[in-house]
Amino acid sequence: MTTMEQSPEVVTGLDGGVATVEIRRGPNNYFNPTVIRTIADEFERLDADPACRAIVLCSAGKHFCAGADFTGEMAEPGAAGRVYEEAVRLFAIGTPVVAAVQGRAIGGGVGLALAADFRVAAQSSKFTLNFSRLGFHQGFGLSVTLPALVGESQAARLLYSGGSVSGEEAAAIGLCEVVVDDADVRSAAVEFAGRFVGSAPLAVRSIKETLRGDLVRRIREVLPRELSEQTRLRETADFLEGVRAGRQRRAPEFTGR
Structure with a gap:
């Protein structure tokens, strides 16, 4: 297996036609603009590599991704917008992507998982x-990707x-394809991705483009709306209460203000 460390936080490998792009910000693997940009850079580089037939997006640590890191880089003005600009690139590649989701995917972490095909x-x-x-x-294009997978009613419910859904429930509603023992997530994702290695790459790329249709355009169009609503709601008393309740590990008491 060839390993290429593009940054201390994102490491890429390629073995037998299947690439792995691993986030190394454990245990929670929070993202920021630099992490998403680096993942997108690696996706595009691998997408142009004829030796790569499929990509596994994975992470080291307890959780796949617990969402955005609201300290440091994410605390800078315009950081969320930069994340979303880079996020669009994840959806645009022609190579199939499989996400290996261990532990929790929270908030934007679910959005990152849904950038994969499987x-x-x-x-x-x-x-x-x-x-x-x-x-x-919600952000990260979830307004489009979530209902596309589970239907509008289920997306609205979630x-x-x-709330949260387990791996088993996620499979039942179409949020994931395969559920395995905890220790087997990475290997199962690599095996799943390996099914595409023997297929004609130009045909796979063409099929993916047809199946996804105008998905990239729709995501690009919805991201400004998501960002605008996030900016507006961030100024409300309810948002402050939600953050405060989360830190204090108690149920929030929202007032609609």
Whole structure:
């Protein structure tokens, strides 16, 4: 296996036609603009490499991705907008992508998982769409990708309630394709991706483009709306209460202000 460390936080390898792009910001693997940009850079580089027939997006540590890191770089003005500019690139490549989701995917971490074509989850995995429990609006294109996978009704249920679904429930509603034992997530994702290695790459690319249709355009169009609503809601008393309640590990008491 050839390993290429593009940064201390994102490491890429290629073996037998299947590439791995691994986030190394454990244990929670929070993202920021630099991490998303580096992943996008690697996706595009691998997409242009004829030796790469499929990509596994994975992470080292306890959780796949617990969302955005709201310290440091993410605290800078315009950081969320930069994340979303880079995020569009993840959806645009022609190579199939499989996400290996261990532990939790929370908020924007679910959005990152849904940038892949397929998801392999562990039995103990949790997909948490907690935006409404924070007094916030979803981002990362979830307004498009989530209903595209699970339907509008299920997407509304998950987003309105701000709750979590297990790996088993995620598979039942179409949020992931495969559920395996916790220790087997990475290997199962690589095996899943390996199914595409023997297929004609130009045909796979053409099929993916047809199936995805105008997905990239729709995501590009919805991101400014998501960002605008996030900016507006960030100024509300409910958002402050949601953040405060999360830090204090208690149920929020929202007032609609």
